[in-house]
Amino acid sequence: MKTTPFDRVFHSLEDFVDTISDTLSCPVTLEDANHQLLAYSSHDDETDAARISTIIGRRVPEKVINRFWQEGVIPALHQSDQPLDIPSITELGLRNRVAISIRKNQEILGYIWVIEVKKKLTAADKQLMKIAADKAKNLLMQLTLKKKHREQTNEQLLWQLITEKQSHHTIATLFKEAGIPQIRALTIMVISFPKLDDSLYRNVKYVAKTTKDVQLVINTTDRNQIIFLLSPLLEHSPEQALREFSRTMQEQMKERFAVKDMTIGCGYLYNDYSKLIQSYQEAQKVVRAKKWHQSELTFNYFLHELGIYRYLDIIQQHAEPITIENPVLKSLLIYDTNNNTSLFETLDVFLSKDGNVNETSKALHIHVNTLAYRMKRIQEITDIQLKDPLHRLALLFEIKLSTLAKKGLQDE
Template sequence: MNLGINPFDRQFDSIESIVDTISEVLQCPATIEDVSHKLMAYSSHVADTDQARIATIIGRRVPEYVISALWQEGIIQQIMASTEAVRIPTIQALGLKSRIVIAIRNHQDVIGFIWVLDDHQLADDIAQLQLKRAAQAARIKILEMQNDRRKQEQQHYELCWSLLSGQEHSDMTIKEKAHQYGIQLPDSYQVIIVEFDAEISEKQYQQILYVVRTVEQIRVPLYVIHQNRLIMIAGTRSVRQTIAQYEEERSHFMDRLVQRFHAAIHVGCGSYYRQYTSTELSYHEALVVLQIKEAFPDEVDEIQNYRDLGFYRFLPAMVTEKEKTKVEHLSITLLRRYDLEHGSDLLTTLEVFLKYDSNVKKAAEALHVHTNTLTYRLKRIMEIGQMDLNKMDEKVTLYLELKLNKMK
């Protein structure tokens, strides 16, 4: 092989012609992927090629289990950090034979990858030189393709916000736009909001895009990143996938976000709808979940779906109504006043008693007091607050009033 001649120093009419040249020069099967591991082009291969390559070609992207495993082993991070080609040994558990891979860069940004199946143990110096040359040729072609993609992403962004803000009023028009933009909408969908503790940095933004674009088991046709939130319109991958299976995969996706960013996240999911004119409603419901989780972290921390909030989902509307009238519950007002004047904590005692469904023993344990002490306090609460804790309606009213006070 004459290394002085650069076989990639010419005009290529397509990304496919570049991958064919790589395969011809190195005498190995090759693939070119974008930064999200979607397959852009692949060369021919012999019959005994590995399962990971076959699955990539069939699915038009690297299987999610392969990506996740390579991330966990630190291999993807190594590839993205290196300007050199990286050799990956055989990983039998993934059906992955040994490979050489190089990141395609535009300045410091990784915009794609070239993978070569290293069947013949290429010499490192030859592989490094030719793959660097190939990466430069691929960079030019990918940048051309990215210009078209940016226009497409802007269309997706605008459609997503128009759905979330309720600007689209015809389901037929929405589906026509989606078809025009090359978006495959799921039959049933929900809005998911993933809230991070701090505003998303540019680096995190790119990492989140990577995770969203590589998710396989749920369909995320539209998404936006705004301040500290990732907002997605998501649904089942296929008609055969049940809601239970979808929610299990959604949970795995959230786990990957936590592992990838080493950060706490808060998740709110709206109800499922079939009409895309209801996107704004699902978005509002997801926001309610986050609002309730902020007000009641201990009670609803594990809940993600709006449907699972129970009576909590009615609290925002009740708060709005309460603020109109400015009427305070007399018993709560009397107890609060007494606590302030005497340095007591009767209101908290009442709240804990109601939380444990009027179970004196459990409430006393939670308050770290004797049951006799709690019984005495409850008697004083009923006297001072002018209430009857033997009446269910009165207890329910007090319970809700105390919850509403936490929503303010």
């Protein structure tokens, strides 16, 4: 049987990557499944801007990853174990390259990227890439086992943080013992799904780890929820970084993996690590509120962004069973039932949009003139004073509470 340069023991990933580079006479990089740089060939005379950025940042730039998803490159690598030709993308500083995924069965362990600087790879070269990818599988599986053991240890640490009251000093010591460097402010994020399996969990972690500006420190799962310990990397606007991270998670899970039904709640950032248990509770409160009011709160992630919805479940928990006693709302419901209209919903949206006519008509998908007619009819039926802010707030509370009660009954 014909031997290849890969039929030997490699003492390091750098040694392995240099062998691929020497064999193919091209620059080579090796990445893990989340596009973190593992090794790169060390004696390349020429390269390209994207590779330089990857080496400096120790990960593939986010704009490159996004473009590869848009162009279908990464989905193609996930679906095939064959080398894939990737044309140059000038505006991103990418030359022609060939890539292949490293996999164990259907699990992606990493990628080999070869830049065609001075030559174009032949069919024989690509066959050698396949052999190299198979060899890389064994090398990366060893890393994966170590990584999984470390993650299991860190998961236990995360559960301690969110379930046991401990001092900042104790938690900082636990971080140090786990090999986690001293980090700035931390927060807990909770992501809830109707159902969570290993594949979905892996995809969520992939998106989180390939998104810039926020560091994923530890992650774990609890039934249908994913729990993240996060640290924003932008000191000047950390809350905004978390907000953009959350929105990116939703958008990319939808675009890349067709996942639409996910609920994200974020606790506040704390430099005092003893308050991480509080951050977890805050995130859970947001998720609970968004469960009942998802359409209104899709892109609201913090407690203070929930507005009136922050207090509804508190009021409901301490109230008697809710029935609408307000004669204004009763009269609208009766009128809607008898005339097949939707004045109750119209008033709900109008109050939720703080009386903004354009936003209300847009949300209801009706013309502003139609909205004006409905509001006039509501006024005639109820004689309510919508210019009184306290009256408007009371009506909005009662509408939302009645809606919440109705949903609760439907779920029982």
